[in-house]
């Protein structure tokens with residue numbers, strides 16, 4: 001299934017994002033997690049592209065392995081980090097030969113210790129150029145891109161960030177998946193501005209349930225997402241009680257998802273961090289089967 005067929009016309013797009021494990025042992029655990037999540041009939045599973053391009057081959061390998069093993073549609077992420085157009089072309093040609101259906105086209109983050117993204121020699125400087133390149137040379141792929149309810153950290157202003165997102169969509173994206181956020185008001189305000197800007201492709205919220213407070217503090221610091229003070233206070237009260245942190249995180253995500261579903265989002269994208277427990281608890285609590293009647 002391509003991105004453009006996953007949302008709308010009565011269909012609800014449910015997706016899970018996983019990452020290639022560093023160790024072979026992690027792969028078995030990942031496959032078990034995906035197996036458990038297949039009960040929720042995802043529209044697709046997406047596989048990230050490691051920071052600095054560190055999982056080039058592994059991303060492709062795992063994306064294909066997941067499709068073959070679980071019969072689910074997939075998307076491979078791809079970033080511009082360290083890649084010329086020639087290298088991107090070679091990677092995309094392999095992806096096409098392996099019948100990968102969708103690409104999540106990203107710029108990627110600057111390597112650790114660098115504050116600015118520097119494009120590779122003869123490579124794209126922004127995701128927009130990558131999207132245009134894919135559309136021009138590999139029109140068979142569905143293309144997803146990233147959006148930022150709280151504004152991308154490097155953007156000069158929310159307006160500039162949205163204008164760049166609009167150009168990225170116009171270059172040929174089929175859907176926008178958002179960065180994680182914990183306050184739905186940020187998503188709703190972003191969606192209003194997105195619609196006012198005339199961006200028409202589905203805007204899919206990205207959800208990361210808190211399973212470990214210290215871990216989520218690291219992630220939100222890196223990506224610039226806010227944690228609501230009331231949630232932080234609750235988590236601080238129960239610091240070092242792993243089951244309590246998980247319960248608080250899952251309860252918050254359930255509230256978030258219910259409100260998003262009531263507000264008519266076209267899908268939900270779960271950052272699952274290769275573990276099924278939290279997304280499975282959340283999805284069990286949501287009334288997705290009825291909403292997802294169109295899912296295949």
Ligand SMILES: Cc1cc2nc3c(=O)[nH]c(=O)nc-3n(C[C@H](O)[C@H](O)[C@H](O)COP(=O)(O)OP(=O)(O)OC[C@H]3O[C@@H](n4cnc5c(N)ncnc54)[C@H](O)[C@@H]3O)c2cc1C
Pocket residue numbers: 047048049050051052077078079104105106107108109110125126127128145146147152153154155156160161162164168177178179180206
């Ligand atoms: C759903 C999702 C999946 C992700 N998957 C991965 C992954 O697999 N691997 C990984 O390494 N990272 C991943 N990331 C993180 C992502 O790579 C970073 O957030 C990165 O910093 C920005 O990528 P982008 O594609 O949004 O960049 P862009 O859309 O290029 O935007 C980056 C910045 O440049 C600005 N900008 C855009 N165009 C222009 C222009 N023409 N002129 C001036 N400024 C411009 C934007 O406003 C923004 O501030 C993901 C993020 C999300 C939300």
